[in-house]
Amino acid sequence: MAALVLGIATIIVIVLRTRLDAFVALLIASLVTGFVAGAPASKVIEYITTGFGTTLSSIGIVIGLGVGLGKILEVSGAADALARTFVRALGKGREPWAMGATGAVVSIPVFCDSGYVIMNPLARSIARVKRAGYVTLALALGCGMTLTHHLVPPTPGPLGVAGILGADLGGLVLAGLAFSVVLLPVVVGYAKWMGPKLESEISTEVREAVYGKAEIPATAARVGGGGADAPVDKASGYDDSPAQPDPAAALGTPPAGAKPHRVGAFTAFLPLLVPLLLIVVNTVATAIDKNSQGEAALKDETKYDPSPVPEALAFIGHPVVALLIGLVLAVYVLLPRWIPRSKVGGWLAEAAASAGLIILITGAGGALGQVLRETGVGDELAETISSWSLPGVLVPFLVASLVRVAQGSGTVAMITAASVSAPLVDGLGISALLAALACCAGSMVFSYFNDSYFWVVTRFTGLDGVAAMRGWSGITTAVWAGSLPLLLIASLFL
Template identity: 70%
Template sequence: MDLQLLLALVLGIATIIVLVLRTRLDAFVALLIAALVTGLVAGQPVLEIVSAITTGFGNTLASIGIVIGLGVGIGKILEVSGAANALALAFLRVFGKGREPWALGSVGALVSIPVFCDSGYVIMNPLARSIARVKRAGYVTLALALGCGMTLTHHLVPPTPGPLAVAGILGADLGLLIVVGLVFTVVLLPVVVLYARWIGPKLEPSVEESVREAVYGTARTAGGTTTAVADRPGTAGPGRGADGELEDGLDAEARGPVADPAVDLGEPPAGAKPHRVGAFTASLPLLVPLVLIIANTVTGAIDQNAQGVIGGDEYEPSAWAVPFAFIGNPVIALVIGMVLALYVLLPRWTPRNKAHGWFAEAAASAGLILLITGAGGALGQVLRSSGVGDALAEAIAATPLPAFLVPFLIATLVRIAQGSGTVAMITAASVTAPLVTSLDIAPVVAAMACTAGSMVFSYFNDSYFWVVTRFTGLQGVDALRGWSGITTAVWAGSIPLLFVLNVVLG
């Protein structure tokens, strides 16, 4: 590889890491500056650099910006309506007593598809505390399973914004990426549960006293000392029979109103019943768009096979496939999901201004991700137009290293360096986008490598690390053993899955 182009690539990535870690600039500006640095060091004319940045930014957001906006809007309505909580309770009942870590890991994975990890964990953590209070043990196991279940789909499954951005940058088929991401999630979920069950009992004695009291409760004894109610056998508490056994895995706190009482859904008319959302109803705004997108992918593959074409610009859907291509387009599918969320999950008396306000809040939370996604596309375009991408592809082709491991390793290094999984996967996708065609890497394989690599070793520079460990009551080395360890376990578990995926799709 030409030394100047190699230096351009290295300095570009280093610029992102240094600016995010050492300055007041965020990832959006850091990615734009990295694109400038890369182009300048590579010897690209300055006006061409600016043109590449604006072109890459616009093309990326044109393909994925609307989808990200609609996805976070659906997630916000799921949150405020109580639908996310309804899905969680349904999973607990399906899995049954004794399988609560499996239930919470699955709940986390489901809820985190439309809802950001941080807010999703805050919403669902009271459920973990309720179950631990009834069972009188196992809070750390449940909290870690819930948190890492959310990590899986947050990193692996669209319409979570990170994977959506990667799909747009790499040109990966969204329906196929959803299917593969769900398969990875199902296969990696046992890793989450087994690690949580192994490490949880070891860390349980280290939980902060304030968190322990909040989870298990306290009671004053005759001697004036304070002991945890959960430690007194045979105590009948909320959701527990007289013999202290778990009735249905839920206590009174978990069985309360499905809609969050802190959220004002509007003034109900006189005599109206309290608003509650059933599990099936709650799943519709999430399930219908996913099914439509996947149906589009499946019918498109069948139609292409019948026509004897393998994707690309030469493919034109047959008359029978056009309706599937229309309603299964991510934009149309998520518009349908948004309509369902607003008119099925919210009570009829919710005023328009409240719904508009919630969508505005969702859009605000997605704004920075949209900017980072566009800036990632800008960096990728500079890498293409400057020749850095082609040079990197030639260098990789001359080594025995599997090409799909390049985005995986880049995402891993950037994640460890600066903490954000979304920034890590977008950076990896931007750097390796020029390689997809030249090295004949399947776009979905490259996308999964970016997203899986970004799961590694969540620690102090990751905001979600602090959310999980503070709610769980773990500090220092215990926090690293619990949360950093479980995220690294699923990262390692994804490596053999990537090799299998490369064989299947390569």
């Protein structure tokens, strides 16, 4: 137990108090845990390299492909097209719902930070038209992104958790989407409740950027009233004035004779929808096939002999193949033909660079989990916790929550919780899928000053100090609290 406590404390201290990052912190924590637990030095190194390699063999390629897909959605303008489609579909008076849903969809393949920067002009243009409600829209957009960023693969954090715990990826996609749908009303409800209270707290600079220098009527407390001078898409409230940033500006100027590049809603959704459907269909088909072969096939993978159709679906629905198909679709469907190969290669290289640290952190998390398993720390923790009258699902949930509050990064929190929980799953009496959900949900709690996304949302929203915490820290804590009863209900079925 001392080995575990010192290991987690090492991660927190290094991330908060040194110049080193989470990857190095997890590796040092693995060494500390192994040595305190009494393992020989050579064995500790062996455990670390084995855990690192095993984890990345199952998930490293998938993370790289997922980040590449997100980059193409970003630079092509497809993410913006999805946003405008949601606004049109949900209609006037439901703008917070549109923003929350937009954030949730866009954040599945696109990192929260860049996704929020891309989508924030849409929230501003709607608020400009309505002459009110910017904070409500900004909070709904930001926390909608938080939901799927923390809960739904192929976002890197949940992918890493699935790899460390051995959870079925298709099952995690389905469960994460279900959680996100149920929690979206919490996002919108909190944003609509708190947004009007904070509207007067917006900084002067942001207020003028959103509403102009004209004074906003004091009675405009919520989205839905007033007019505007800016030219807008009447179906959606989207500002198409020249001041609106071009969502596909990264593509550059088209050559002479080429038409301006526009991405339709269906086309924009296709590279994201196809891989998710393939992964889910693989999961469902395999489950049905195993069930038809009896209890032995369900309990023991070695006794399962896949039928021809499920076997074919298992191939194209494997996350590596499915996301590879999605990336190819994105490059050839979303990007115009006049984009040179070198430019596409540059974008994919940028995506690979951004994915690199996530992949290393995920592998280091797997290394820590292997050390906990091999040294017996996991078994000892399981025996200790089993003596408490505490639902097993709360263990990974609380570990993720504590690490999140301590060091800020949701990805590091869920990876650390998965590493600690991996040796405990059987002893806690919970499935790998339920443990993965608990790690992901627990990592959403109380985003504040030590979280980089906190600064992105609050700076763009124009909130500071207590107002920033009431708005952003409050809404992330609300969805965290809302996920707890969902986990307890899910523990009855998963």
